[in-house]
Amino acid sequence: MGWVQKRRDHGGVIFLDLRDRSGVVQVVLSPDTGGLPFQRANSVRAEFVLAVRGQVRRRPPGTENPQMATGEVEVATSELEILNTARALPFHPGDAAGVDEALRLRYRYLDLRRQESWHIFTMRHRAANIIRDFLSKKGFLEMETPMLTRSTPEGARDYLVPSRVHPGEFFALPQSPQLFKQILMIAGFERYFQFARCFRDEDLRADRQPEFTQLDLEMSFVDEHDIQQLTEELLAALFQELLDVELTLPFPHLTYQEAMGTYGSDRPDLRFGLEMVDVSSILADSKCRVFAGTIKKGGVVKGIRVPGAAGFSRKILDELTSMAVEWGAHGLAWFILEDKGVRSPLVKLMEPEEIDALITKMEGKSGDLLLFVADQRQVAEEVLGKLRLELAGRLDLIDNKKYTFIWITDFPLLEYDENEQRLEAVHHPFTSPLNEDLPLLESQPERVRARAYDIVLNGVELGGGSIRIHRRDLQERIFGVIGLEPQEAQEKFGFFLEALDYGAPPHGGIAFGFDRLLMLMLDLETIRDVIPFPKTQRATCLLTSAPAPVIPKQLRELHIQCLPAKIKQD
Template identity: 65%
Template sequence: MGLQVYRSDYCGDLAARDVGRKVILAGWVHRRRDHGGLIFIDLRDREGIVQVVFSPEVSAEAFKIAEAVRGEYVLRVEGEVRRRPPGTENPRLKTGEVEVYATACNILNRAKTPPFLIEDEINVDEDLRLRYRYLDLRRPEMQEAIRMRHRAAKAVRDFLDAHGFWEIETPMLTKSTPEGARDYLVPSRVNPGRFYALPQSPQLFKQILMVAGMDRYFQIVRCFRDEDLRADRQPEFTQIDIEMSFVDVDDVLSLSEALIAAVCREVAGVEVKTPFPRLTYADAMEFYGTDKPDLRYGMRLTDVSDLVAGSEFKVFAGAVAAGGCVKGIAVPGAASFSRREIDELTRYAALFGAKGLAYIQLTPEGPKSPILKFFKPGEIEALAGRLEAGTGDLLLFVADRRPVVQRSLGALRTHLAAMLGLVPAGFAFLWVVDFPLLEYDETEQRYVAVHHPFTAPREEDIPLLATDPGRVRAKAYDLVLNGVELGGGSIRIHRREVQEELFRAIDLRPEEAAEKFGFLLEAFEYGAPPHGGIAFGFDRLLMLLLGRKTIRDVIPFPKTQSAQDLMTGAPAPVTAHQLAELHIRLQLKEPAVARAQVSGPLVGSKGN
């Protein structure tokens, strides 16, 4: 065809200012309408859609080509930008004031009929979308998500560069040091019987960079965890990884707030107020029953143990006497719940360990409940007052050991807020700080790290490592957004003797510690500075800022819930020759491949 220029402009960039210009466009046929004497084609590229008019009076040859065009054909169009006739403007399009009269047209490629419409808000099974991801990504809402992903990454880089950070790459092939999830292992052909692991995070390398004097590091990095998937989990994911030297908790938190504010401004166009509120882990559990509470609505958990310790209701009094507690929440406007609805809530609470759910309905006619007969005059009023409840509200109580009460009532709070539409729009950021450093693992019969075993304990708690490890508080922090953990980090241990003491607290034998982390311990002997950092889930941040329900809608090529790539067919079998080169023989269990188990975790579920 001898084409010199494929396009002069993007379709979606044309506007009234371009009227009279000759343009060359290239894109996909979004929609075609044949009106007999005229053919209208909505031509689409990544910037939007513009209407192209084919008239035999302008170009008989272009009109003839347009007659053969179908949806998703790839076209190159030459033409003149004209203002649409009055009354035919389309305010739903950026280009709705103009149209292009075609003077020439070339079909660059034909297309089969797509298995679903290339438009937003389609009701299509997600597996079909992932099977044809290259078509799904043509949809405007998906293109906008990928555009925002780019802009968010650029905002992160620009912000951190302006604050003296260097972007430094860390290895993708490293050593297996399980961090709470299974590693993806990579066999080494040139070292038979040995394996690399894909990194669950760059944790050890970024600490080594601080020892190396790099001072301020960041990376927008791919990480890998072979774990069961949920809406906000993927086997490979992206995180904003940050580490700084000569800092303490407040330094990391204040810089992180400014970074997140910059990304919110760029991606969502909103100004978020800083500093973010802070809650200790103990208070988060006490008042919300979770370490990632959503602060956009109320229904705080309220302790009423002192009010019911002497009551005649033995369930309440007995729980308090046994060292447990009684807590309640006030559900606004729910006093009219039926017995069936309350039974459903009772069953829901039971999923989280509650043995029962007591309730009081504050109706206009007065309190109603099967437990009223156990309370003296004034006691119901005292309970309602403590929960700051009024007429029309429903009081729900759980009596048990404190962890059970917190877990079950916290889950009920979240469940009811969603069910009753009590969750307002907007962004509610929160720091949760002062996590426990260690927690006891009943299966392993030992303490494990809540975040990871390189997290520094609070200085005043270091003596407890040897005597009462469960009481040691960590210099750790999580950023929560709308009830979702957005990221986490900590100040790190930077002295060998403290690191070895923590290893002893989690029953990591010296020889095992030397094998797994000897290079880090040795590095600490050469002048490691105090340092700390944080990592944010980049995919999760975008999901929340763009109002999507799953991170799969902000990742170009995600995996399914079963960690499969439906487009490429991965994971897939390999040939016997490839296995032989790697000195690997498969031993399969029917009907599925047995999943290799990694030895007991060194840490809990939290990352950086």
């Protein structure tokens, strides 16, 4: 039984390629095998659902198809039943790869009939089973946390669910199971995991969806090393069993400051070089005002060496400069190293000794291109970080068959939000500060480092976690530093603060974007490919046309009135 993938009529003999999840087989019908099945086959079209009965036999010599797993056999059909017909197709599943994505999502059930889709979701199933088996053997319990909880607006916007029973009050769909998994540790379960459904009302990108699956872990009586070691072992087992890829353990570590200073990103892609170098000490007293002036104002000059790029045309250099300016830099300085010397608009403004020292510091040689940004440190590093990725793409430096992991640690605990005019948690307000930085919490809060860690794969943040705060006094201090008044903290988090009073153990955990992990493992471009029924980048479901209006009766039951569109915009 299965779907008709293709129908061919060869001079009175009809061939049907019948497909199900396991593969495709050729079905043969001729007048000799019986009139009724052959007559029925005349009306069969693509994606009809059939049941056939017949003899499995070898194909005649010379007609074998080495491109098919069943290419040496066929089914000589004696019975054929049409279980269901199919309308004219908006596209054929076999041709879906070249079809506009919006059309594929509108008819997602046809798109999912592709062998590629079946492979993806078979791999997703296998990955989940591997993870479950691994964690179960390590003493973890799989537990569920609520889908309907209270809104705690810290970070992305919540999806709100109105309560019919309590008019004017709302549940929120969870952005993560954060507080509940910590409460499970307080309850004494010690090791928990969950494939948690999470919801965030935020702007979408290729690796984001409004609803997604998170592999969530939490452990008691552990430190950062314990969680990182278990994570590495889990990923090694997953890559070995699913892809037959052996990962090298342990993964390297970089602090947040090292990552930003060397790669201009807290999620660096280490599949290629192009590291940044700080040359401020060489240019502090330079006659070139662009460099010296920036350094005297507290800025830096940082650069990257691009091996073999001395042949870049002026057009390409101008394009790179425009990009740097668009990203926030004042400009981009370039030096081309050739056998006959150095070529740059700035050569006339600098002493030969300065240029020589610059080349030495950058380890430059003939055929290289040196690029520099002079600006405030954050701007210089972020611009060069983006430029680094742009150059890697242009020069084809990225090996897509390579998996490069790295841990990023020692993040800032807090950062200042210009829009809110207050400090906010970089990860979340339940992350523990480093013990040695606690004395700075009130006096110099932006210098406090977090006991947080992100795991990065090929320049993509795969997951993140932290050691949590397990004492009420420290949790209340953090709330105070981020401007959460005691009354407000009690109103939003009173249940959690109370739980901390009843013997909360030291604990920590990590969460992975499960969809994102599969996207990277299977070398796909978007997490929509690993989600059976994804939303578009406008957070809509083209299959069901959701979101959609509801009838007035439903709104009345929820004590909700919708404003006209013009008022909503105002």
